[in-house]
Amino acid sequence: STSPNSELRVSVWAIWNKDDHQDTQKVKLEDCLVPGNKRGNDYILCHFVGSAWLQLSALLQRNDQLVIRGFAVEEDVSGGSDHSCLIVIGRTNTERIQVTRGSHVIELTPATAPDSAMLHPLRSKPTATKKGSKAKISPTYQYTPLADLKVGLVVNFYGVVVDATLPHSSKGTDHAMSVKLLDPSILLQSQQQQQGNKTVTPVTIQLFHANMEQLPLVLFAGDILRVHRMQVSEYRGGLQPVSIRFKTAVCVVSGDADSLIDVRSTSAQFTFTSDDEHRVNELRRWRTEYFKQNTLFQSLSIADIGPRIGADVVCKVLQLVWSHPPTGQQLTLTVTDGSSRPVLVQVPPFHAQAVKRLNITVGVWLRLRNISGWSDSSGNIDMKPASSLILLPEYLLDIKPCIDRLHSPTPSSSSSSSSSSSSSTAPAVTEASTTAAVPAPIKLCSLPHPSSSQLPLTSIRSILIQETEAQRLANGQRVTIALPPPQLPSHVSAASPGTTVGNSISEAVLQTVLHETVKYKCQARVLRYHPENVEQIVKRFCDQCRRSVDLVSQDGIETSAICEGCQNTMDFTYAFQLRLDDGYDCLDTIVHGPEAERFFHGIPPCDLRVNNVTRSILKRKLETVTSPSAYIECCLNAYFVDVADVTEGVISVPVKKRRRYGLFDTVLAVE
Numbered sequence: 001s002t003s004p005n006s007e008l009r010v011s012v013w014a015i016w017n018k019d020d021h022q023d024t025q026k027v028k029l030e031d032c033l034v035p036g037n038k039r040g041n042d043y044i045l046c047h048f049v050g051s052a053w054l055q056l057s058a059l060l061q062r063n064d065q066l067v068i069r070g071f072a073v074e075e076d077v078s079g080g081s082d083h084s085c086l087i088v089i090g091r092t093n094t095e096r097i098q099v100t101r102g103s104h105v106i107e108l109t110p111a112t113a114p115d116s117a118m119l120h121p122l123r124s125k126p127t128a129t130k131k132g133s134k135a136k137i138s139p140t141y142q143y144t145p146l147a148d149l150k151v152g153l154v155v156n157f158y159g160v161v162v163d164a165t166l167p168h169s170s171k172g173t174d175h176a177m178s179v180k181l182l183d184p185s186i187l188l189q190s191q192q193q194q195q196g197n198k199t200v201t202p203v204t205i206q207l208f209h210a211n212m213e214q215l216p217l218v219l220f221a222g223d224i225l226r227v228h229r230m231q232v233s234e235y236r237g238g239l240q241p242v243s244i245r246f247k248t249a250v251c252v253v254s255g256d257a258d259s260l261i262d263v264r265s266t267s268a269q270f271t272f273t274s275d276d277e278h279r280v281n282e283l284r285r286w287r288t289e290y291f292k293q294n295t296l297f298q299s300l301s302i303a304d305i306g307p308r309i310g311a312d313v314v315c316k317v318l319q320l321v322w323s324h325p326p327t328g329q330q331l332t333l334t335v336t337d338g339s340s341r342p343v344l345v346q347v348p349p350f351h352a353q354a355v356k357r358l359n360i361t362v363g364v365w366l367r368l369r370n371i372s373g374w375s376d377s378s379g380n381i382d383m384k385p386a387s388s389l390i391l392l393p394e395y396l397l398d399i400k401p402c403i404d405r406l407h408s409p410t411p412s413s414s415s416s417s418s419s420s421s422s423s424s425t426a427p428a429v430t431e432a433s434t435t436a437a438v439p440a441p442i443k444l445c446s447l448p449h450p451s452s453s454q455l456p457l458t459s460i461r462s463i464l465i466q467e468t469e470a471q472r473l474a475n476g477q478r479v480t481i482a483l484p485p486p487q488l489p490s491h492v493s494a495a496s497p498g499t500t501v502g503n504s505i506s507e508a509v510l511q512t513v514l515h516e517t518v519k520y521k522c523q524a525r526v527l528r529y530h531p532e533n534v535e536q537i538v539k540r541f542c543d544q545c546r547r548s549v550d551l552v553s554q555d556g557i558e559t560s561a562i563c564e565g566c567q568n569t570m571d572f573t574y575a576f577q578l579r580l581d582d583g584y585d586c587l588d589t590i591v592h593g594p595e596a597e598r599f600f601h602g603i604p605p606c607d608l609r610v611n612n613v614t615r616s617i618l619k620r621k622l623e624t625v626t627s628p629s630a631y632i633e634c635c636l637n638a639y640f641v642d643v644a645d646v647t648e649g650v651i652s653v654p655v656k657k658r659r660r661y662g663l664f665d666t667v668l669a670v671e
Contacts, residue, residue, distance in 0.1 A: 161218055
């Protein structure tokens with residue numbers, strides 16, 4: 001019988017599924033020790049029903065001690081136990097099971113997350129000891145060298161990460177990732193079998209989990225893995241350890257030899273003893289020496305990559321920009337390996353969540369696997385669904401050729417034309433690698449306000465992608481472009497009410513897009529300024545009519561200082577364009593009014609035809625900022641203007657919207 005306060009103390013005798021009900025887990029329970037230290041000989045069946053309890057029951061093991069509360073009792077028509085009734089878990093939604101295993105206690109409830117291998121935090125259970133006796137300790141694990149793995153075994157082992165894929169969707173419902181491991185036993189076995197041949201075949205393990213966050217977080221080649229309870233299977237004539245659902249546990253340790261050990265585990269609770277620390281430190285020291293003397297990858301240089309599938313490269317991150325288009329997060333990396341100018345790597349949304357876990361920062365080295373160049377021969381790189389990346393430690397021998405190229409006294413790229421030489425000084429390159437043959441880039445601008453300096457750096461390509469979509473949206477066109485979708489304002493996305501990409505657009509959303517001023521920050525060289533005649537960068541401007549005119553008309557007639565529209569006196573103002581180039585794309589930006597005066601460090605506009613001193617100063621500044629060794633860090637405003645096509649004096653209707661870019665909050669620091 002049962003009541004709301006009933007409590008059953010039992011131990012697990014056997015666990016199996018009923019043949020006729022695959023949605024039910026059947027557990028055979030026996031009484032725990034009864035008073036008088038006599039073992040009971042009573043057994044009862046317990047059925048776990050419902051998806052939550054069905055998954056939780058898979059965590060139970062034989063000899064687990066259970067205290068069950070809030071259970072239901074039903075008639076046992078099968079006669080499979082010593083009782084005419086059975087225990088049912090999952091009927092009342094009030095069940096609680098306390099599981100004791102060794103020196104730990106696990107508390108299971110209907111709200112327990114089934115994805116966690118150890119579930120709720122464990123409490124150490126005090127063990128009664130007699131005076132002078134030793135306290136009970138957790139069982140020790142036996143670890144198998146990787147070279148001794150055999151098909152059919154469930155094993156525990158350590159290994160050094162050589163390579164790893166990003167977590168990705170498997171053919172089923174789980175997420176999957178593979179990791180390649182080495183240890184000294186594999187190296188010794190390879191040397192014995194191949195008689196000095198340095199070709200070493202790592203062991204590849206396969207891991208699966210319904211939740212990507214529960215897969216091990218492998219950051220670097222060289223991370224140490226401790227794996228418990230993995231099934232060794234046969235795959236294509238070789239060995240392949242595969243994770244066991246709800247049983248396999250993995251600990252990952254990053255860091256240099258003898259550094260502080262920081263353990264990341266797939267289990268909420270785990271033990272890590274002094275013996276484990278000793279094993280980790282021994283593998284760290286072996287790994288460091290091995291990585292310094294042996295290459296791990298067969299990689300191409302960036303200069304050799306064309307529009308092909310399956311190329312691998314080792315490169316350094318110079319810049320990264322996150323964007324949030326309607327289809328999901330997207331990352332654009334600027335990377336280099338010294339063989340060519342820096343290139344862009346587009347990390348698409350289906351890899352973004354996995355890559356974000358790696359916490360990539362500027363200056364780290366990466367191994368990009370199974371990537372392809374863009375079809376437009378730009379040298380930029382795309383990641384495919386089968387592509388992957390992993391961080392690399394700086395002592396890795398595979399990185400040395402890249403470092404040598406970056407510090408080489410002569411450009412290593414086969415393209416030695418003047419254009420490619422100037423491109424090699426692209427603003428994103430912050431290497432001390434720029435050499436005597438290529439002058440070091442000089443930053444000539446500053447951003448006086450903190451709000452501007454805190455804007456994220458954005459490549460010109462990313463700006464153009466985003467603004468192309470905004471312009472198409474403003475003109476009522478389908479928002480579909482070949483490159484990945486751009487970032488719209490957070491309140492103007494595909495999920496916004498009334499917004500349907502490629503179909504109808506609500507008036508409220510359209511007005512928001514039309515009046516939205518988007519701010520960017522970028523680094524780029526200034527290729528040229530327009531007009532080229534410095535005297536023409538100053539115009540007359542009417543503040544009331546918002547109209548500007550040249551000081552001299554195209555017919556050579558001097559323009560009146562009186563506005564034809566409002567009859568007010570027009571003032572002098574700067575108005576010119578700068579063409580920006582970040583090494584990949586170009587963009588024209590307007591420098592006008594007070595922002596132009598700020599750009600020239602407060603020099604007021606005047607008639608440069610008669611003011612020779614000011615003209616000479618401004619000309620020297622513009623010539624300096626357009627020199628090949630200079631670049632600027634600047635802020636840009638993107639805004640809409642109305643543009644009408646004029647044919648034979650007739651203005652076309654409707655008027656089209658065009659995106660323009662204006663320089664703001666940027667000071668040219670040139671004397």
